[in-house]
Amino acid sequence: MIVVDKRECVGCEECLHVCPTEAIIMKNEKAEIIQHKCDQCERCIPICPVKAIKIVYTQLN
Numbered sequence: 001m002i003v004v005d006k007r008e009c010v011g012c013e014e015c016l017h018v019c020p021t022e023a024i025i026m027k028n029e030k031a032e033i034i035q036h037k038c039d040q041c042e043r044c045i046p047i048c049p050v051k052a053i054k055i056v057y058t059q060l061n
């Protein structure tokens with residue numbers, strides 16, 4: 001899944017503009033990804049100037 005590290009996010013909102021599914025919202029001036037809306041396109045990752053958006057691999061078992 002794709003997540004925002006809130007300690008690193010500077011609230012620039014750049015990621016909101018590139019997300020095709022409007023999965024990113026601002027909450028207390030930090031970006032947050034609504035997981036059920038995110039289609040994992042990864043477009044937001046290279047856009048973030050402070051590299052606050054990460055891919056997290058979760059294990060299902």
Ligand code: SF4
Pocket residue numbers: 002018019020021022023024033037038039040041042043044045
């Ligand atoms: S990975 Fe794609 S769909 Fe998911 S939040 Fe980023 S830009 Fe939006």
Ligand code: SF4
Pocket residue numbers: 004008009010011012013014015016030031047048049050051052053
């Ligand atoms: S592009 Fe990065 S710093 Fe800017 S709002 Fe999104 S996650 Fe935060």
